[in-house]
Amino acid sequence: MAVSHSDWAARHAPTLDDIEALASQALADLPEPFRSLAADVTCAVAEFAPDDVLAEFGMQSPFELMGLFTGIGLAQDGSTPQTGQLPNTVFLYRRAILDYWSEHDDNTLGEVVTHVLIHELGHHFGFSDDDMDAIEAAADAP
Helix, strand or coil: CCCCHHHHCCCCCCCHHHHHHHHHHHHHCCCCCHHHHCCCCEEEEECCCCHHHHHHCCCCCHHHCCEEEECCCHHHCCCCCCCCCCCCEEEEEHHHHHHHHHHCCCCCHHHHHHHHHHHHHHHHCCCCHHHHHHHHHHHHCC
């Protein structure tokens, strides 16, 4: 279905609240037992990752980081919060997600948000980036 130029005239880019709603739906759609195991993980949406976070990862552009898990994962005994410990949090970075989405028209925005959220939740479950890359490659294999 073709979209005319006039169809775009009144449209706006998805807001922080829109991304948060997509993330909330993705969390609600997680199968058990993952949904219960991730119940205490909060999700926050920001425009971009802070400069200190980007520097920590050696990133030059804020468009390089779509999400981040902070906290102590279940594999590191994050199941029992300690006094003064901040909650485990998945941060989603709206502008980086929108940039990726605009360049990959084979995915809906909801699919991109879900993918980033699940990737970051993987860290909560104790998986490294390499572990998750291997899982994704195996899932994509014929």
